[in-house]
Amino acid sequence: MYVKCIVVAILLVVADGFTVRGPSAPLVAPLGSSLVLPCFVDKPLPVKGLEVEWRRTDSETLVHLFLEGESRPEVQQQDYQDRAHFFTDQIQHGNFSLRLDNLTAEDEGNYTCKVYSQQDSGETEVQIKDVERLLVSGSSRSMSAYDGEDVTLNCSIDSHIKPEHIEEVSWSKTDEDEDIPVLLFLNNETFPQDDQYRDRVEFFTDEIPKGNFSLRLKSVRIEDKGVYICQVFAGVLSANTTVLLERLGESTKHGKINNAVC
Known part of the structure; x- marks a missing residue:
């Protein structure tokens, strides 16, 4: 009985595991346009206890946060307020992608999407390589x-x-x-x-x-x-x-x- 309990516990941990995926290449978009930064898991996760955090990798600036079942725009860094948005109706399906509006040259760089559930966590990195300028x-x-x-x-x-x-x-x-x-x-x-x-x-x-x-x-x-x-x-x-x-x-x-x- 003791051995069976250990096996069951291990299976539950594996079953709750997930992989966070992002784009396969750097993203490029025109200055002033909107850009989707992909971030999704290979299976839906329970919203209860779910936290999704987008940050700039270079500065740890908080771009956006999903916590306790809702987006939390009030904690965004000011440069991203009213510009960075989750697709809230897609979160229940494991899509934590971020839409970044009105791109500026300062938006170039690396971003990290970190996903925390009650049992596991994972992350992926997204790079905005070039914001196309017309000079x-x-x-x-x-x-x-x-x-x-x-x-x-x-x-x-x-x-x-x-x-x-x-x-x-x-x-x-x-x-x-x-x-x-x-x-x-x-x-x-x-x-x-x-x-x-x-x-x-x-x-x-x-x-x-x-x-x-x-x-x-x-x-x-x-x-x-x-x-x-x-x-x-x-x-x-x-x-x-x-x-x-x-x-x-x-x-x-x-x-x-x-x-x-x-």
């Missing part, structure tokens, strides 16, 4: 050109987002109280916009696969002077850069330049 760069100085010359207004995507994921690039000119559309790249096609720029603006087509959406403006006129905006859209991401075009003097038929600033 758009232009010219660090103003551009200038003479009457009738061509000028290039720079706009390049400085990120690891592939050019084929760029949905739209629009060039416009800020003119007092309105923005004048200049040139549009949409669904891999180019569309000239305002009539004053028709046949005078173009992308460098061969450079687009490299993330270069610079604009060539031909036959510069006095009314072209001003601020140009290059706006880039990729999924939930968007970013822009501005370029100032200054027009200097006029060219003569003999190639001499009038250096007066207009």
Whole structure:
């Protein structure tokens, strides 16, 4: 009888054991989006006595806590309040995944999901490797050109987002109280916009696969002077850069330049 009791006790411990599982690879998501950090067990656990704790591995910051049958947002670290959520209706099924909203660059790093039951505990680690940024760069100085010359207004995507994921690039000119559309790249096609720029603006087509959406403006006129905006859209991401075009003097038929600033 004594031996049988020992065997039964061991079987109960094994039966209550569980394995905590997470993702098989680091997670990547766009800046500002929502991301699910997977954490689940191989069998449902009784909610009574269950505790699930999400923390930053590097700092031990408490991201979220499930305790005594409910989520406990009041104990979250402030940076994660209103941003980190359990799927509460899934906890009874052994799913302790966390949804993290409005991703920031500071969210990159390692997270630990620890699960405690009355009989056992386990954990898994989740890594947010890259929060995708959309960085758009232009010219660090103003551009200038003479009457009738061509000028290039720079706009390049400085990120690891592939050019084929760029949905739209629009060039416009800020003119007092309105923005004048200049040139549009949409669904891999180019569309000239305002009539004053028709046949005078173009992308460098061969450079687009490299993330270069610079604009060539031909036959510069006095009314072209001003601020140009290059706006880039990729999924939930968007970013822009501005370029100032200054027009200097006029060219003569003999190639001499009038250096007066207009």
